[in-house]
Amino acid sequence: MAGTRGTGRRERLRAETTAEIKGTALELMGSGGPDAITLRAIAREMGMTANAIYGYFATRDDLVTALIADVYTALADAVEAAWSAAPADDPAAGIRAWAHAFRGWALANSEGFRLIYGDPVPGYRAPEGGAAPDAAQRVCVGIAGLAAAAWPQAGSPGADDDFTWADFDPGLLGKVRPAFPGLPPAGVALALRIWGRLHGLVSLEVYGHLRAQTTSPDRLFGAELAQLVRSLGLAAG
Amino acid sequence: MAGTRGTGRRERLRAETTAEIKGTALELMGSGGPDAITLRAIAREMGMTANAIYGYFATRDDLVTALIADVYTALADAVEAAWSAAPADDPAAGIRAWAHAFRGWALANSEGFRLIYGDPVPGYRAPEGGAAPDAAQRVCVGIAGLAAAAWPQAGSPGADDDFTWADFDPGLLGKVRPAFPGLPPAGVALALRIWGRLHGLVSLEVYGHLRAQTTSPDRLFGAELAQLVRSLGLAAG
DNA sequence: TCAAAAACTTCACGCCGTATAGTTTTCGCA
DNA sequence: TGCGAAAACTATACGGCGTGAAGTTTTTGA
Incomplete structure (x- = not known):
C-alpha cells in the first residue's frame, strides 16, 4: 500500500513543513509573546495562506497543544x-x-x-x-x-x-x-x-x-x- | 465651576454605568472565562454599543486593569x-x-x-x-x-x-x-x-x-x- | 431658552479562526 | 509514459474582535 513506508518524499516534506510551522510559531512567540501565535501570522511568515495550515493541524488549538x-x-x-x-x-x-x-x-x-x-x-x-x-x-x-x-x-x-x-x-x-x-x-x-x-x-x-x-x-x-x-x-x- | 461638586446627577449616573460595565464584565468572566471579557459582549449584555464603553474606559486594557x-x-x-x-x-x-x-x-x-x-x-x-x-x-x-x-x-x-x-x-x-x-x-x-x-x-x-x-x-x-x-x-x- | 458638553450610535478598517469550494502539484501504478 | 487519485494549497466568505472618525441625541447650567 502506498504511504506505508515512512521514508517517502511526501512524508518527509510533510514532516518538514510541520516542523517549520511549529518553529515559526515558536519564533513568533519569542518575539511577540504567546498572543503572536496566530495562524495568519505564521502563514504570512512562511509565504503561505492561513488555510494551508489546516492541512497540518486541524485547528489552532491543536497546533498550540503540539507546541506545549x-x-x-x-x-x-x-x-x-x-x-x-x-x-x-x-x-x-x-x-x-x-x-x-x-x-x-x-x-x-x-x-x-x-x-x-x-x-x-x-x-x-x-x-x-x-x-x-x-x-x-x-x-x-x-x-x-x-x-x-x-x-x-x-x-x-x-x-x-x-x-x-x-x-x-x-x-x-x-x-x-x-x-x-x-x-x-x-x-x-x-x-x-x-x-x-x-x-x-x-x-x-x-x-x-x-x-x-x-x-x-x-x-x-x-x-x-x-x-x-x-x-x-x-x-x- | 460645573462638575466640581461630586454629587451631581451626571456624576452619579456615570459612576453607576461604570460599575455596571465592570459588573457585567465580571459576570461574563464568571460564566465564560476571562476570554469572554470583550467590549462587544459587555455592550450587548447592557443594550449598548461597544463604542459607548470608550466613554468610560479609554481602552479595553484599561477596563481589564480596573477589573484586576x-x-x-x-x-x-x-x-x-x-x-x-x-x-x-x-x-x-x-x-x-x-x-x-x-x-x-x-x-x-x-x-x-x-x-x-x-x-x-x-x-x-x-x-x-x-x-x-x-x-x-x-x-x-x-x-x-x-x-x-x-x-x-x-x-x-x-x-x-x-x-x-x-x-x-x-x-x-x-x-x-x-x-x-x-x-x-x-x-x-x-x-x-x-x-x-x-x-x-x-x-x-x-x-x-x-x-x-x-x-x-x-x-x-x-x-x-x-x-x-x-x-x-x-x-x- | 440656548449653546456647550456629554452620551451614545453608525460606519469603517484591519485583525482573527475557520468553513466551503476550487485549483494546482505530486504520486503510484498500469 | 501517461493517467487518475490524492494531497497540498488558494480564493472567497462569515462572524467576531478592538478601535478610530464622524454624526446624532440627550442632558446640563447659565
Whole structure:
C-alpha cells in the first residue's frame, strides 16, 4: 500500500513543513509573546495562506497543544540534563541543580513557561481527555527522583504520612514506582509539594509579581532553596 | 465651576454605568472565562454599543486593569477577614486561616485568580508604570503580618540573614515597617517566601496541573501547610 | 431658552479562526 | 509514459474582535 513506508518524499516534506510551522510559531512567540501565535501570522511568515495550515493541524488549538508538548519536552530535557550533571551521591546538590535549571529555563523562556503553566493563548482550552503531555510526567518523575534521593533523610517530616497510592494518578505512579521502588506514598506527596514550592516563586517571578516587591528574586529563590534542603534533613552539601 | 461638586446627577449616573460595565464584565468572566471579557459582549449584555464603553474606559486594557484592581481587592478582603477571625494569640492558627482562605478564594474564583496572577485576557499587557494595584501590596503586607506574628519563633532559620532593606520595594516597606516594627529584612524575605510557597500549590491546582497528578490536592495543601507551620517553629496549635 | 458638553450610535478598517469550494502539484501504478 | 487519485494549497466568505472618525441625541447650567 502506498504511504506505508515512512521514508517517502511526501512524508518527509510533510514532516518538514510541520516542523517549520511549529518553529515559526515558536519564533513568533519569542518575539511577540504567546498572543503572536496566530495562524495568519505564521502563514504570512512562511509565504503561505492561513488555510494551508489546516492541512497540518486541524485547528489552532491543536497546533498550540503540539507546541506545549514540544516546549514542555525542552523544559524536561533542560532540568534532566542539569540533574544528570550534578554529583550522583549528593542529594542536596541534585536538588539545587534541578531547581536552578528550572528557574533558569523559566526566566530564559518565559513565554514558554506561560505557554505550559498559564493560559497559553487567547481562548485556548486544553483538550478534553486532559492527557497531560508526557513531558509533564517526566518533570514530575524527575522531582520524585529528587525526593527519592533525599528520602532516607527526609522520611521523617511526618506531614505526608496519611497518603496512600490511591491519592495519586495511576499514570504517574506507573513511572515513579518502578523507578524508585523504595519511595512510599508519602514520598510522592513530598515530591509534589517540592514541585509546588519551586513553582510558586518561579511563576510569581515570571509573571512579574515578585519583581514588584523585591529587587533580588534570585537571592530569594536561593534562600528558599536552602531552607528546602535543610527541611529535608540534608546538610549544607 | 460645573462638575466640581461630586454629587451631581451626571456624576452619579456615570459612576453607576461604570460599575455596571465592570459588573457585567465580571459576570461574563464568571460564566465564560476571562476570554469572554470583550467590549462587544459587555455592550450587548447592557443594550449598548461597544463604542459607548470608550466613554468610560479609554481602552479595553484599561477596563481589564480596573477589573484586576477590583478582583484583587476582593481577594485581599477575603484573606484579611479570615485572618481577623483567627485567634490573635496563635500565629499558627492565623497562618492556617490565611492560607485556607487564600486557597478557598482561588478555587471559588479561579477566573479571578487567573486574571490577577496569570495572563488575564487575550493580548492584555499590564500598564507600563507597573504600579501593582494597592490590593497586591495589601496581600503582601498581610503575609508579612503572618511572618511577624511567627517571627519570635521563626527568627532563626538563617537562610534569609543576608537580606537588607535595599532588597525590597520601598512602597512595600513603607507599609510593612510601620505596621511591624520588629520585623527585620530577613522577616520580609520570609514573608515573600511564604507567599511563593502558598502560591505554588494553589496556582498549580487552579490551572489544573495538580489534579492531573493527585486526587487529593486539598490533603496535599494541608500537608504543605503543616510543614510550613512546623518549619516556622510553631507548635501544633 | 440656548449653546456647550456629554452620551451614545453608525460606519469603517484591519485583525482573527475557520468553513466551503476550487485549483494546482505530486504520486503510484498500469 | 501517461493517467487518475490524492494531497497540498488558494480564493472567497462569515462572524467576531478592538478601535478610530464622524454624526446624532440627550442632558446640563447659565
